[in-house]
Amino acid sequence: MLPDDTLNGLLGLNRLFFDLAMDIRYRRIELHDVTPDALKILSQLRTYPTVAKRVRSLKVQLDQLGRLRIAATITSLSHLTDPSTRTLRERLRSALLHPHLSLLNVIPPVKPPKPASISFEAFLDELAGVLPSMSNVEAFQVESWNLPKEHDLFPFFSAAWLGFGKTLRSLSLGSNIEGFKIIKSSRPVLPAVKELHFEFTNNMNTLNPISPEALASVAMDHIQLHDFVVPIVNDLSAQLEVLKIWSWASTDLSQFFKSLFPFPHLHTLSIWAAFNRSFTHDSSGLSQVLSRTSPTLKELMLRLNPTGSRVFDPESDLALCHWLTDIVNNDERFSAGLRMLELYPSASDAGLDALITCIERCANTLERLNVRDRYLFVPEIFRITSAFHSDAHLTFLRLNVRKLSVELFDVFAKSFPNLKTLALRAADGEPAPVSHIKPFSRVLN
Numbered sequence: 223m224l225p226d227d228t229l230n231g232l233l234g235l236n237r238l239f240f241d242l243a244m245d246i247r248y249r250r251i252e253l254h255d256v257t258p259d260a261l262k263i264l265s266q267l268r269t270y271p272t273v274a275k276r277v278r279s280l281k282v283q284l285d286q287l288g289r290l291r292i293a294a295t296i297t298s299l300s301h302l303t304d305p306s307t308r309t310l311r312e313r314l315r316s317a318l319l320h321p322h323l324s325l326l327n328v329i330p331p332v333k334p335p336k337p338a339s340i341s342f343e344a345f346l347d348e349l350a351g352v353l354p355s356m357s358n359v360e361a362f363q364v365e366s367w368n369l370p371k372e373h374d375l376f377p378f379f380s381a382a383w384l385g386f387g388k389t390l391r392s393l394s395l396g397s398n399i400e401g402f403k404i405i406k407s408s409r410p411v412l413p414a415v416k417e418l419h420f421e422f423t424n425n426m427n428t429l430n431p432i433s434p435e436a437l438a439s440v441a442m443d444h445i446q447l448h449d450f451v452v453p454i455v456n457d458l459s460a461q462l463e464v465l466k467i468w469s470w471a472s473t474d475l476s477q478f479f480k481s482l483f484p485f486p487h488l489h490t491l492s493i494w495a496a497f498n499r500s501f502t503h504d505s506s507g508l509s510q511v512l513s514r515t516s517p518t519l520k521e522l523m524l525r526l527n528p529t530g531s532r533v534f535d536p537e538s539d540l541a542l543c544h545w546l547t548d549i550v551n552n553d554e555r556f557s558a559g560l561r562m563l564e565l566y567p568s569a570s571d572a573g574l575d576a577l578i579t580c581i582e583r584c585a586n587t588l589e590r591l592n593v594r595d596r597y598l599f600v601p602e603i604f605r606i607t608s609a610f611h612s613d614a615h616l617t618f619l620r621l622n623v624r625k626l627s628v629e630l631f632d633v634f635a636k637s638f639p640n641l642k643t644l645a646l647r648a649a650d651g652e653p654a655p656v657s658h659i660k661p662f663s664r665v666l667n
Contacts, residue, residue, distance in 0.1 A: 274355035359386035479507030498538035543568035
């Protein structure tokens with residue numbers, strides 16, 4: 223099999239290599255706001271419809287304007303010293319400018335986009351005009367975090383469903399909760415979608431300026447979740463195999479999960495939300511979804527770390543521990559037969575007990591284990607390795623450890639003969655990026 227770069231170099235050799243090279247060049251398209259590069263790509267797709275048909279994966283990022291506006295809001299709050307306002311400012315910074323970094327205190331600067339020859343509205347019109355020609359798109363990702371209301375995305379989404387709604391297999395949408403109203407109103411018909419990833423925040427545009435009415439509006443976001451997001455998920459529930467729900471919002475998700483239909487074919491479930499902000503009154507909806515999907519699940523990711531405080535909050539963490547212990551003890555199917563488990567087990571001893579029980583239930587099938595955000599002592603690690611059988615199939619292991627030792631590597635080598643990748647973060651030193659960690663099989667050699 224020739225590398226992609228080599229095939230691209232053979233584009234002019236003959237028709238066969240031309241088609242192969244063009245498929246490689248245009249199979250994945252990414253458009254990042256109104257930039258000269260994005261306009262150039264749109265021009266090519268509009269001019270040559272046969273090229274548009276080669277696109278298999280399309281990512282559209284429309285959040286630059288929203289980030290610039292939120293950055294201005296944060297700046298306008300910087301002179302205020304009231305504690306509640308400071309908390310709001312920190313939440314804006316950590317959860318909205320860069321949702322993927324919301325659990326970190328690292329916010330890269332928001333840079334204005336490069337000048338383009340057309341307005342944002344004209345760019346949306348241009349994009350909506352090209353989408354119907356992209357009839358073979360199978361993966362569609364849109365990020366429109368806190369886009370100002372004056373920009374109407376209805377024609378954009380309507381054109382997308384018209385062009386590739388019937389061929390789409392994977393749909394990923396990131397927006398504030400109110401933004402899903404437009405998506406629902408565009409009436410997507412997606413008979414082939416198997417993978418669904420929804421990511422959402424509160425609509426922070428309503429907090430500019432900040433007022434009691436604006437805060438009350440954000441507090442009602444759980445109703446908009448029920449009205450705009452639940453119907454989309456339920457329309458696809460019978461066919462979904464992969465579901466990811468990631469919430470960066472300060473919004474109760476209890477009723478959201480209670481309102482979801484069963485997922486008879488789901489094999490991968492990923493939920494990322496702050497337990498203390500998302501399940502403040504009732505976590506039974508989440509338990510219900512996990513219980514219903516246990517018979518078919520093969521991959522499970524639960525990152526429910528409590529957030530919102532600069533220091534560790536024992537009360538919030540204990541509430542997560544109680545929920546986790548309860549679902550593990552009351553549902554014997556939970557975690558049984560999993561091939562992949564990614565979990566924050568809380569910081570308590572009972573949370574670790576629950577994790578060990580989960581591992582024991584899937585020890586014969588588990589191939590990937592990722593214990594998130596809890597730094598483990600050596601005896602705790604030994605408990606994890608002892609939960610596996612001598613013929614463990616584990617090929618990937620990621621742990622946070624209090625201290626590295628030769629003894630640990632000996633135990634991993636004996637416990638996991640099939641291990642290929644070992645990722646360790648140590649509390650007694652600077653953790654190495656996961657990308658710089660060699661496969662375990664190479665480390666042993």
